[in-house]
Amino acid sequence: MGQERAYWLAWSQISGVGPVLLQRLQQHFGTLAAAWEATPAQLGKVEGFGFQTLQKVVQQRSRLQPEQFLVQHQEQNPNFWTPADADYPRLLLEIPSPPPIVYYRGEVDLQENLGQKQLVGIVGTRQPSEYGIRWTRQISTALAKNGFTVVSGLAEGIDTESHAATMKAGGRTIAVLGTGVDVVYPSKNRELYKQILTAGLVVSEYRAKTPPDRTHFPRRNRIIAGLSRAVLVMEAPIKSGALITASYANDFGRDVYVLPGRLDDYPSQGCLKLLSQGAAPILKELDELLKMLGAIPQLDSVEASPSLQQQLALPTLSPELQRVIDAIASESLPFDFIIQQTGMSAGEVSSALLQLELMGLVSQLPGMRYQRCL
Numbered sequence: 001m002g003q004e005r006a007y008w009l010a011w012s013q014i015s016g017v018g019p020v021l022l023q024r025l026q027q028h029f030g031t032l033a034a035a036w037e038a039t040p041a042q043l044g045k046v047e048g049f050g051f052q053t054l055q056k057v058v059q060q061r062s063r064l065q066p067e068q069f070l071v072q073h074q075e076q077n078p079n080f081w082t083p084a085d086a087d088y089p090r091l092l093l094e095i096p097s098p099p100p101i102v103y104y105r106g107e108v109d110l111q112e113n114l115g116q117k118q119l120v121g122i123v124g125t126r127q128p129s130e131y132g133i134r135w136t137r138q139i140s141t142a143l144a145k146n147g148f149t150v151v152s153g154l155a156e157g158i159d160t161e162s163h164a165a166t167m168k169a170g171g172r173t174i175a176v177l178g179t180g181v182d183v184v185y186p187s188k189n190r191e192l193y194k195q196i197l198t199a200g201l202v203v204s205e206y207r208a209k210t211p212p213d214r215t216h217f218p219r220r221n222r223i224i225a226g227l228s229r230a231v232l233v234m235e236a237p238i239k240s241g242a243l244i245t246a247s248y249a250n251d252f253g254r255d256v257y258v259l260p261g262r263l264d265d266y267p268s269q270g271c272l273k274l275l276s277q278g279a280a281p282i283l284k285e286l287d288e289l290l291k292m293l294g295a296i297p298q299l300d301s302v303e304a305s306p307s308l309q310q311q312l313a314l315p316t317l318s319p320e321l322q323r324v325i326d327a328i329a330s331e332s333l334p335f336d337f338i339i340q341q342t343g344m345s346a347g348e349v350s351s352a353l354l355q356l357e358l359m360g361l362v363s364q365l366p367g368m369r370y371q372r373c374l
Contacts, residue, residue: 144171
């Protein structure tokens with residue numbers, strides 16, 4: 001794994017080879033170390049490696065020694081994870097384009113990385129109304145007091161309010177940046193940034209000293225959605241970046257909740273659009289939201305006894321159905337993760353889940369998530 005870490009880093013430096021191509025390389029060759037030694041002809045068999053990309057690989061690979069580069073890179077960037085590391089955030093491995101490098105600063109909580117602690121994203125406009133600010137503070141406080149970690153982007157407006165309210169309530173927060181983890185943007189959030197380092201984590205896919213760039217922030221939004229079990233959109237105009245985060249959340253099988261607003265309020269137009277597309281509304285009674293997010297213990301979430309687990313593994317199930325139900329724990333799992341766990345095709349998993357639902361062994365939850373019926 002140590003060697004593979006160096007190759008994740010090295011491949012991430014090759015222009016034209018992004019997260020999706022890296023996934024394909026690993027699947028095709030088994031390891032990125034093996035892919036590094038592959039000939040252009042062998043690389044050309046991987047989908048997405050056209051002539052121009054192959055040229056870049058040949059030119060840039062010859063100038064890079066992975067093990068040596070890893071040592072040099074760590075001098076400026078001491079803290080980062082790659083998918084080869086056991087501590088790499090597990091939820092990010094579920095998405096189609098996991099960042100090959102995740103840089104971090106602050107206090108690491110391994111329960112968050114392992115997916116054993118609920119992370120909820122809160123996003124919205126940089127120019128919120130008093131209504132949006134009030135509800136962002138109230139919801140962030142409730143989440144913090146119920147043990148959730150709040151994820152946002154350190155931007156002005158809703159992001160700032162969510163981070164600040166979470167820490168004020170004694171909770172943890174994660175800021176996902178579109179800069180290097182040592183660059184504060186906007187600069188007015190410098191004090192907030194320092195507080196987050198003591199009460200949470202700052203992460204980015206960009207190396208140290210990377211300045212803000214308009215192309216970085218939409219990509220940053222996929223990490224906010226990927227880290228989060230659910231995304232809450234507080235206030236968002238039609239062209240808000242928060243809608244990009246919500247779109248990623250839908251693609252990743254995450255639940256999306258929206259703060260409703262008035263029909264003639266500009267900051268709420270994007271939220272109303274999301275509601276019309278099937279997002280769940282955040283209602284005044286926050287207990288219902290907390291219950292949906294899993295903060296209030298439910299009887300059916302109690303760990304099943306071994307005898308009951310054995311009863312669920314019915315001998316009459318076909319091998320395909322057994323493989324799918326074995327992949328589903330008492331905690332709900334997204335559709336894409338079940339595919340990953342079983343190694344089956346999307347069509348096979350979909351058919352198996354439907355049969356298991358009809359048999360009363362599995363139930364479907366919002367956001368294409370599935371759970372055993374214990």
